[in-house]
Amino acid sequence: DKLIKLNKQLKTVIAPREAEALQHEIATVTSERSLLDDRELELMGVVEIAELKKNELSPLQATAKSVLAAATMALSSAKQKIDAEISALTEQRSAQALVVAPSLMATYEAKRKHRPDGAVCRLTGPTCGSCHLDISQGEINAMRLMPAEELPECPHCGSFIVF
Structure with missing residues (x-):
């Protein structure tokens, strides 16, 4: 030390x-x-x-x-x-x-590329389930009267509408 x-x-x-x-x-x-x-x-x-x-x-x-x-x-x-x-x-x-027409499938795939969250949506009241914008009652009535081979589309976003 x-x-x-x-x-x-x-x-x-x-x-x-x-x-x-x-x-x-x-x-x-x-x-x-x-x-x-x-x-x-x-x-x-x-x-x-x-x-x-x-x-x-x-x-x-x-x-x-x-x-x-x-x-x-x-x-x-x-x-x-x-x-x-x-x-x-x-x-x-x-x-x-396999049971869907190829042209319809091509249209669906094209829509799906633009809307990755889905190209088909449900109509809830007057509101589109995809873009959440209201569709006029006249347009909704016209969609309901469309022939079966035509598919209704939202006028705002283009998604196919299912009633």
Whole structure:
């Protein structure tokens, strides 16, 4: 230890100036040691508080991990169900496309490119289910009177209308 070494050296010094320099160095080392001891105590307090916080939060972390695991499993299950439903609907769509006239299918696909949320919608009251704009009663009546081979379309967005 440096302090012990300096104290031993001080006992063997005869010259007053050298003794004074050693005493100054001893005071400096003692002051530094005191500051370091204070800092160590402060850090020990911080560590103690951190340990308490860690112990307080550990059960919450375990709970959060189990909730996350359950949510991940639920999400995975939901994704599998959605993928299966998409597959089934794709098969249904392919089967239905075989009985629809190719020209009508081409028109539908063209509309679908412009309206990715759907090219066919339901009429709810006087409101188009696709663009949510009202259609006049006269236009609705004209759509209802159309021949079966013609498909009614929304005058605003062009989506096919289903009554």
